Amino acid sequence: MNAWFSHHRAAVGSALRRLWSTPLNTLLSLLVIGIALTLPGFGYVMLDNLRDIGRNASGVQQISLFMNLDAGKKDVGEIEGRLRAAATGKWRFVPKEEALKRMQKSEGMAEIVASLPRNPLPDAFIVEPSNTDPEALEILRKEIAGWPKVAHVQLDSAWVKRFDAFLKLGKLALSMLAGLFAAGLVAVTFNTIRLQVMAQTAEIEVARMIGATDTFIRRPFYYFGALQGGLGGLLAAALVLGGLRLLGSPVGDLATLYGASFALHTPGVAEVAALVGCGALLGWLGAQLSVSLSLRKFD
């Protein structure tokens, strides 16, 4: 246990010394890794924010229920009862008289409405379901359409579906981008470690001669890769947070112009930790591949 601990402490120390001893190389590698992680990280945060906008945009996930023209008070009561029983979320009844009044208020419509022999508008309900999942909305729409004296059910889900498809596409593109950059990060670490193994040929040979195991020789390189990747991840997190800070105020202004209030959601501790963890894992992977290949020549 003691030996295990001192081995790992020595390996971490050695990795840190190697990072520190070539500051320019370290800085450049960190920049490459940091930028490679920033792009997918930033994309992820932006998609997350877009999803929030989709969720919050009011009026989008509404179901409009129009009654038959001949439906009476009893039929309306029946639908109210059913909506209450289904406990689908908030809903509001819009009587046909109110709908007509609203129409009269609209510019240019007053005369037309006045010329009508009778009210052509039906009674209606506006339902705001609590579950805004596109599939759930569709199921609810079908159910309501089957109720008595319901003439038409309109789900404003086309927009929702389009938005959802767009988010899915964005997610896919982001995954591909992240995959590419991950491969790049592995390659950068691979090369850095390969150069290090070459620079430390003498040390590796001596260590082998005096009884170092393969694990002992590899361990500092693994820590180096993981540390470099993790620090790159930290840099990426800082870049993403900085970028969001710069974008925050213009996005707020834009939202105000549309009469909404919206603040960019910034990544929390868990997301930063995930970014650092990803960097460390990929760095470790690159080191593993590189050391396995580079150390073959010592056999």
Place this chain on the structure above:
Amino acid sequence: MIVASNLSKRYPGGYEAVKDVGFAIEAGQMVFITGHSGAGKTTLVKLIASLERPTSGSLVVNGQNLAALRRSAIPYLRRNLGLVFQDQRLLFDRSVLDNVLLPLQIVGLPRRETVRRAQAALDKVGLLAREKARPIALSGGEQQRLAIARAVVNRPTVLLADEPTGNLDAESATEILEIFADFHRVGVTVVVATHDQNWIERYHPNVLRLDHGRLV
């Protein structure tokens, strides 16, 4: 301790450096491997240190047959051997003390103990005062003494040296040899490959004489 029988080593290309060699070195003996240059001394040392694998025959070191040894077991075998080469194979990017610390770090001893033991080893070869120096600042004889300190810091049962005085003047060579003799006196098995006849007259060790790869 070290027993060879029908031991041969053929290099790729067909050159046979060691041919059908058999010998037994008892624990605590001091043995010199001698012979003309190219006789196979270095190959024999490398075989004992399992830096080379035998082509045929058997070689048993500390109870382990090197011909059948798993690759992963080799490091643990080497920890019981102190190796000294003509080119000292020191690490010039670190201090004298750090060079001696390396074998102890490999074993995984706690830091405090490693420093104490490394300093004791440096003291034994007369380099304690230079512990903070870089190896490049040492003379040839001092560098060889540093290599010996590194070889013995793990308290190996066998000290194995290949032409340890090859590059040294007579005075430094004698110093090195005295250090080997000291270790022999405290019970360490010492195996030295050398072509220097003066040594043999002086210390009367057991001698393995090689001629074109064969024991004579």
